[in-house]
Amino acid sequence: MRKELLKYGMQTLTKNILDRMYASMLRIRMFEEKIVELYPEQEMKCPVHLCIGQEAIAAGVCLNLKKDDYVFSNHRGHGHCLAKGSPMRPLFAEFYGKATGCSKGKGGSMHLVDAERGILGTSAIVGGGIPMGVGASLASMLKNEERVTAIFFGDGAYDEGAFYESFNFASLKKLPVVFVCENNFYATNSHQSARQPGCRISDTAAAFDAHGVCVDGNDVIAVYKAARDSVSRAARGGGPSLIEAKTYRWKGHVGPEADFDKGSRPKEELDYWVERCPVKAFRAFLLEKNVTTPKEMDEVASAIKAEIDDAVSFARASPYPEAKELLEDLYI
C-alpha cells in the first residue's frame, strides 16, 4: 500500500491523513445535509449559508493547522469550524438560537465562534474577517508564538478594499498567514466576471511580492498540498500566501434550496460541478487505490451520523436564552 501511494507521488500522504481528509469532508457534507433536512421545520431562526460542494477546501486547509492556530471565517463558515475541529453541539444549538450555542444563541449561523480552536468571532460583513486575521498573525509574530492564521473568504470578499489593504500589510511584514479564497464564482447572484476584469485572483499575490497559487478546490489533495506548502512557508517566516481554490456551491446563496430554478444560475453549471463532487470523487479515489475499505467508510459515516443525531437532540433540548442575556457580554 505504501508503494502504491509512492507511485502516485504522495510520499508524505499517509493513510491516516487521507482518511482524515475523507472523514472531515464527509462530516461537513452530512452536517450541512442535516440542516437541509431540518430547516423546513422552521425551528432554526437564522439564515444559513451552506457550503455543500465546497467541503474539500476547509478540510484540506485545516488538516494542516494545529488546534491553537487561528482561523478567520465568514458568513459561509460551518465547514471552516467543523474542519478546525469544532464539536457539533454548540453549532446546532446556535442555529436553534439556544443558550448552549457557541454564540449563546444570540448570533446564529453567521456569527460562529470557537475560542478554544482559534476561531475568534465571525461576522456577516463580507471581507470583515480579513484584516482581523492579519492582526492575529501579527500578534502571534510579536509574541513569538508559532501559530499560523488561515483566513477564509470568498471571491466576493476579494472585491472589497479590506482584502488589498490586509494582503499588502501581511506581505510587507512577512506575517504567518494564509489567505484562502474560496472562489465559487458567485457573490450572491453576481458572477465573478461581472465583478472582476481578469478573474485571476491568485495572480494578485505577485504584485504584493507574495506567493500565490490557484488550485482545484474540489480536489482535496490539491488543496491539502497547497495549504501544506503555504502553512510551512508562513511558519518559516516566508510570509503570506494566497490560495485561490476554485469550487462551486450547490445550494442557493442562502437557505437550504438550490437556486437555479429562480434563474440565478444555469442548471448545466450546477450539473457540471455536481459531477465533480469533492466527496464522491475522493471516495472513489480511496477505494480505487485501496487506501480505505468500504467498511471503514461506512464506519466513518455512522460515527458522523451518531454525532449529528446527538448534537441535534442536544440543541433541541437546550433552553433559549433569557431576556436578560440580551444585555450581557457588551463590556465588563
Next chain:
Amino acid sequence: MGKITIVQAINMALSEEMQRDTNVVIIGEDVGKDGGVFRVTEGLQEKFGPERVVDTPLSELGIIGSAIGMAAYGIKPVVEIQFMGFIYAGLEQIFSHASRLRSRSRGRFSAPIVVRTPYGIGIKPPELHSESAEALFCHMPGVKVVVPSTPYNAKGLLKSAIRDSDPVIFLEPSRLYRSIKAEVPEDDYTVPLGKAEVYQEGKEITVVAWGTMLHRAAEAAEGFDCEIIDLMTLKPLDEEAILKSVRKTGRLVVVHEASKSGGLGAEISALVAEEAVEYLKAPILRVAGPEAVIPMARLEDYYMPGKERIRKAYEKVMLY
C-alpha cells in the same frame, strides 16, 4: 392602480425620476438583473439599461465614493447598500467627503447623492442586517437623513431626496417594506424634506417617532390622547413642528428602535428642554432599544420597543 407596498412605491419613485431626468442613475450590488436584495429596483435595468442601473463589485467604499465623484460631476447617483450594517465600510466616503464637498468647495458644488439602505429590525437576521444607526448620520454636519413610514411618503420623500442638492441618507424600514399597503398617486408629487407631519392629532401627549416605530407608537396610543408626529426627516430636524406640539400638549415621549444613549431621542429631548421647558407638565420620556447588539429572532421581541413599553411611557407622563 390598487394599493401598493413601500417597495413598490420606492420603485415607482425611482422609475419616474429616471424618466424625468436622464442624469439619475442607480448604482449598487445586484441592483440590476437581480433587482436588489429586496427587489426594490426590479425591472429598472430592463427599462433604463445597464448604463443607468449599474451593478457593481462588492465594494461599499468604492460604490459610495464613486457616486460622490459622479455627483460632483453632475450625475444624480442613487446608491443602494444591501443592508444598513454594510454601509459602515463606506462611512469614510460619506463623512469625510460627501458631507463636506459643499463646504470644501465654499458653496460652488456639492455631492448630491442619495444612499438608500434597508434599516432597522425587520427580516430577522441578527446584528448587521438589522441596524438602526440613524444617529451616526444625524451627527454629521452636511448630510440629510430621511426615513419614510408609508408608501405615500416613501415615494414623495425619495423624489425630494433625488432632487435635493445635497447628500441624503434614505433609510428604508425593512419591516415596513411589504407589511403595509396603500393607494399611491401615479402622478408626480413630492413630500418635502425637513418637514415633519402630524400623523395623528391629539391634545395630551406629543409622541415623536419615525419609520417602524411610528406605527408601534400609534398602535399603543389607544385610550390616550396622543399627538403623533412622524418626523420623516431626521436631519435637519423640523424643530418647529416638535415645539409647536409640545407647547400644546405639555408632554413628550420619543420612541425609537435604536439604543437609547446617544440616540436621536436625546437630541429631541434636549431641544424641548432648551426651548420649551416651561410648557412641560411631565418629564420627557424616551422609549428606545437597549444598549445591546441586535440578537437572533428569539430575543428580538425583548429588544424592540413593544406596545406595552410604549403604553407604560404614555401612562407615566399622564400620571406624573
